[in-house]
Amino acid sequence: MLDIAALEKSFGDVKALSGINLSIQEGEVVCLLGPSGSGKSTLLRSINLLERPDSGRIGIHARGAGFDLAFGPTHRGVGGRELARLRSHVGMVFQHFNLWPHKMAIENVTEGLLRVRHQTGLEAGNAATRLLARVGLGAKLTAFPNHLSGGQRQRVAIARALAMKPDIMLFDEPTSALDPELVGEVLQVLEDVAASGMTMLVATHEMGFARKVADRVIFMDGGQIVEIATAEEFFERPKHERSIRFLEAVL
Numbered sequence: 001m002l003d004i005a006a007l008e009k010s011f012g013d014v015k016a017l018s019g020i021n022l023s024i025q026e027g028e029v030v031c032l033l034g035p036s037g038s039g040k041s042t043l044l045r046s047i048n049l050l051e052r053p054d055s056g057r058i059g060i061h062a063r064g065a066g067f068d069l070a071f072g073p074t075h076r077g078v079g080g081r082e083l084a085r086l087r088s089h090v091g092m093v094f095q096h097f098n099l100w101p102h103k104m105a106i107e108n109v110t111e112g113l114l115r116v117r118h119q120t121g122l123e124a125g126n127a128a129t130r131l132l133a134r135v136g137l138g139a140k141l142t143a144f145p146n147h148l149s150g151g152q153r154q155r156v157a158i159a160r161a162l163a164m165k166p167d168i169m170l171f172d173e174p175t176s177a178l179d180p181e182l183v184g185e186v187l188q189v190l191e192d193v194a195a196s197g198m199t200m201l202v203a204t205h206e207m208g209f210a211r212k213v214a215d216r217v218i219f220m221d222g223g224q225i226v227e228i229a230t231a232e233e234f235f236e237r238p239k240h241e242r243s244i245r246f247l248e249a250v251l
């Protein structure tokens, strides 16, 4: 479903991504682990082109959609229309929710369905109602974000991303901004989404979640992938010294 080859990205002197090679199969749940500054966000943001890689290739192949993007000095990447098409296949959920503050929960979910998918108000409203119920917010359809808890806001953001029926969902530390008592309800929704068969790439510091839900774990450090392993292998028998040190520090 997702093929990344030789991906590189620098910010000035900082090499945020270096020689990233990675393939994810349909239906796989992959957790992206690593210390702060290791390049997790840059990798996720590169996949839906919120960042433009300096060089390398990204391929996304799903349900009749095919993207083979090459980056480099002579490759401009993609234009606006292609970008919109790519993003409609790749859903993203951010640490800070990024809801529209002046729209109700249901409007946050219907917006993309109306504007991008050109659904009727009735279709979009029905889909949004169903999805908000699925994330446990059936009673909060008309609530504005500032009347919702952080966990509820993040669940709206997840419903909004799911509404677009993406082929792959990217999550960038979806629980890091939450009070500890609200983390569980969001992880439960992530687990439900995983169980539905969605292909997911999740940057997280929740080791219990990674161990339980991930098929594979990618450990990054200093802009590089240090180790790719099954969740069991990674947590039981990490191979690299840096992985071992990381696990000792966080577990």
Ligand code: ADP
Binding pocket: 011, 014, 015, 016, 034, 035, 036, 037, 038, 039, 040, 041, 042, 043
């Ligand atoms: P992580 O998500 O693992 O914490 P990031 O991908 O955010 O790591 O960052 C990787 C490196 O790239 C860090 O050194 C960070 O400071 C740098 N970086 C990320 N985004 C930018 C940016 N927009 N401008 C400059 N440096 C950046």
Ligand code: MG
Binding pocket: 040, 041, 042, 172, 173
């Ligand atoms: Mg990050």
